[in-house]
Every structure is written in structure tokens, then in C-alpha cells.
Amino acid sequence: MSAISPTLVRHRASDAAAIAATAVNTANTASASDTLHASNATPLTVSVDCPAKTNLVLHVGPTHEEWGGRHELDTIYCAVGVYDTVTATAKQPGAGFSLAIEGAYLGDLASSSADMRRNHAALALFAMAEAAGREPDVALTITKRIPVGAGLGGGSADAAATLLAVNRLWDLNWPVARLRAIAATLGADMPFCVTGGIARGTGFGERITDITPDSEQGLRLAQEGFAGQVLVGAYQSQLSTPEVYHTFDVVGAGAQDANHLQASAVSLHPRSGQAIEAATAAGARHAFVSGSGPSVVAFVPDDTVADQVITAWRDEALVDRIIRAIAPAKPSIGVSH
Ligand SMILES: C[C@](O)(CO)[C@H](O)COP(=O)(O)OP(=O)(O)OC[C@H]1O[C@@H](n2ccc(N)nc2=O)[C@H](O)[C@@H]1O
Numbered sequence: 001m002s003a004i005s006p007t008l009v010r011h012r013a014s015d016a017a018a019i020a021a022t023a024v025n026t027a028n029t030a031s032a033s034d035t036l037h038a039s040n041a042t043p044l045t046v047s048v049d050c051p052a053k054t055n056l057v058l059h060v061g062p063t064h065e066e067w068g069g070r071h072e073l074d075t076i077y078c079a080v081g082v083y084d085t086v087t088a089t090a091k092q093p094g095a096g097f098s099l100a101i102e103g104a105y106l107g108d109l110a111s112s113s114a115d116m117r118r119n120h121a122a123l124a125l126f127a128m129a130e131a132a133g134r135e136p137d138v139a140l141t142i143t144k145r146i147p148v149g150a151g152l153g154g155g156s157a158d159a160a161a162t163l164l165a166v167n168r169l170w171d172l173n174w175p176v177a178r179l180r181a182i183a184a185t186l187g188a189d190m191p192f193c194v195t196g197g198i199a200r201g202t203g204f205g206e207r208i209t210d211i212t213p214d215s216e217q218g219l220r221l222a223q224e225g226f227a228g229q230v231l232v233g234a235y236q237s238q239l240s241t242p243e244v245y246h247t248f249d250v251v252g253a254g255a256q257d258a259n260h261l262q263a264s265a266v267s268l269h270p271r272s273g274q275a276i277e278a279a280t281a282a283g284a285r286h287a288f289v290s291g292s293g294p295s296v297v298a299f300v301p302d303d304t305v306a307d308q309v310i311t312a313w314r315d316e317a318l319v320d321r322i323i324r325a326i327a328p329a330k331p332s333i334g335v336s337h
């Protein structure tokens with residue numbers, strides 16, 4: 001795959017909201033007549049900006065049949081300020097659901113064979129409808145900015161955003177614990193994505209213990225450089241999470257790797273390993289494969305080091321796209337009537 005010159009994209013929640021306001025439906029567009037006209041009571045459209053996730057530590061243990069063959073994990077999740085935006089708009093009763101996806105980097109979501117009913121956001125809507133005993137008469141739009149199949153939990157973020165949006169759209173106001181319980185039936189990363197921030201994940205990743213910034217562990221992580229400016233090195237190619245885990249079962253973890261999946265991700269996508277070495281040499285405090293990869297996350301202490309890492313990645317074309325963001329980050333919910 002010839003590397004294109006990486007483009008630099010900056011993300012702030014306000015940017016995400018602004019871009020979301022101009023989202024244009026590109027598939028399965030909801031017809032205007034399906035959408036309920038303005039009413040004075042409940043919100044008609046709820047918009048959620050939901051950040052990506054990375055893993056500051058990802059220790060992988062044995063598989064468990066009762067978890068569908070998933071591995072036992074002990075991980076530190078950290079939400080990263082690259083945001084997808086999901087909007088949920090009430091439709092006429094019986095109109096059914098619709099899903100539109102917009103964005104410049106849609107990966108395999110752009111293919112005509114992508115089944116909208118299997119999209120993680122649609123699955124989250126169906127799970128909420130079942131739990132609430134309602135029909136999923138909601139028009140969903142997703143504005144994607146989180147690279148797809150990158151190890152950044154993009155699908156999980158969209159699913160979590162949908163849970164949060166529908167919880168508000170239908171005035172359910174269910175607590176986080178209930179939303180996380182529904183999220184855990186959909187995917188390992190999703191319960192964390194409901195709240196973002198920093199948290200420990202155990203089980204297959206779904207058992208969440210929040211780590212607040214002012215806690216001893218939160219302060220220690222910040223002192224170690226796991227907070228502030230982050231550079232994400234993203235790629236046109238994707239990695240399959242199941243394939244990375246299967247490769248881990250063969251090659252194991254790198255002796256010094258905090259992310260036990262790093263060695264298998266790099267064996268499947270060597271450019272990620274080169275990007276980690278270049279970022280470290282350029283002064284990054286931490287550089288590692290994000291989750292199951294291939295994207296690379298680099299925590300940098302200041303603009304000078306950030307520019308050095310960007311130059312190193314660009315000069316040697318070690319990544320295809322560079323995203324600057326802040327970590328940790330949290331979802332934000334907006335309501336319009
Ligand atoms: C790699 C991580 O992103 C790290 O946070 C997650 O472990 C993966 O989370 P995810 O993509 O939400 O994973 P799921 O959608 O639940 O599972 C996808 C596939 O990944 C593998 N998988 C996932 C989680 C886990 N603890 N062990 C696994 O072996 C399994 O093959 C599973 O069928």
C-alpha cells in the first residue's frame with residue numbers, strides 16, 4: 001500500500017459539534033415526512049459527540065467459553081478527543097429506523113455491502129428499543145471522524161453515543177450502570193465508551209471501575225505523561241480485532257509491551273512498529289499501538305515534541321493520517337427541539 005502524505009487534522013469537541021451541524025445524509029436518508037414536526041415537549045433531536053478510546057495498559061489472559069471465547073483482560077482505558085457525532089431524531093410511530101453515515105474516512109463502512117442493520121449504532125438502538133419495550137422509530141446519523149478498524153473503538157463509540165442519545169430522546173433517563181449493562185451485551189469496549197474519561201476494565205473488558213483525575217491512580221497516570229496532547233497515527237488499512245487476538249494466541253506479548261496485542265498487531269502491520277520507534281526517538285513520552293491496532297497513539301509533553309513527531313512520521317511516511325487530540329475526553333450531549 002503506497003503511503004499518501006499524512007494529513008494533519010485537529011479535533012476539539014466544538015469542531016465536532018460544528019461539523020455535525022452540517023452533516024449531510026449519504027445513505028438510507030430519512031424522508032422529511034417520517035420526521036415528527038416540531039413539538040413543544042420532548043426533544044426531537046439529540047446529538048452526542050463521543051470520543052475514541054485507547055488502552056494505556058492491555059494485559060491479555062486466557063479465553064473463556066462463557067464469554068464467547070473472548071480473552072480475560074486487565075486494561076486501563078483512556079478516551080481520546082477524536083469524536084464521532086451521532087444524532088437521533090424521533091420518527092413517526094411505525095416508520096422504522098434509518099441510518100445515514102457521513103465522513104471522509106469511512107473504511108469498509110463505505111462499501112455498498114455494508115449492512116446498516118449490523119452497524120454498531122443500529123444494534124445499540126435495537127437493544128434500547130427492546131429494553132424499553134418500544135419500536136426503534138428513530139433516524140440515526142453518524143458523522144465519522146474516528147478512523148475505522150483502527151483499534152480506537154470507533155464502532156463502540158457510536159454504539160455508546162446511540163445509547164446516550166436514545167436514553168435522552170425517549171426521556172428514559174436511565175443511570176449509567178443500566179446503559180453499561182446493555183452496552184456489555186453488544187461489545188467489550190462499549191461499557192467504557194458510555195462514560196469515557198479513564199477507567200480500569202476487567203472481565204472481557206466490560207467490568208468498569210472509573211479512575212477519577214484527582215484519585216491517586218489518576219494523578220499518577222497524569223504525572224507519568226498519560227494526559228494532555230496526543231498524536232494519533234492512522235492508516236488506510238484496517239486490522240480485524242479477532243485476527244489480532246488469534247495472532248496473539250500464537251505469538252504472545254512482547255516482553256516490554258504494556259499492550260499485549262502490540263506484537264501481534266505489528267506482525268500484521270509493520271508500519272505501526274516503525275511509527276512507534278520514530279515517535280519515541282522524537283521525544284514522545286509514550287508511543288504504542290492502540291488496542292488491536294493498527295493506529296499508533298503518542299503522548300507528547302508539548303508542541304515542540306509534537307512537531308518533532310509529526311515531522312518524523314511525515315518525512316518517512318510512517319502513517320497515512322495524523323490527528324492531534326487531547327486526552328482524556330468524555331462524551332457530550334446536545335438537545336434540539
Ligand atoms: C482490543 C480491544 O479494543 C481492547 O479494548 C477490545 O478487547 C476489543 O473490543 P471489541 O472490539 O468491542 O470486541 P468485541 O466486539 O466484544 O469482540 C470482537 C472479537 O474480539 C475478540 N475479543 C474481544 C474482546 C476480548 N476481551 N477478547 C477477545 O478475544 C473476540 O474474537 C471477539 O469475537
Ligand SMILES: Nc1ncnc2c1ncn2[C@@H]1O[C@H](COP(=O)(O)OP(=O)(O)OP(=O)(O)O)[C@@H](O)[C@H]1O
Pocket residue numbers: 108109118119120121142147148149150151152153154155156158159189238239241291292293
Ligand atoms: N459505527 C461503526 N463505526 C465503525 N465501525 C463499525 C461501525 N459499525 C460496525 N462497524 C464495523 O466494525 C469493525 C470494527 O470497527 P471499529 O472502528 O470499531 O474497529 P476498532 O476501532 O478496531 O475496534 P476496537 O478497538 O474496539 O477493536 C469495522 O470493520 C466495521 O465494519
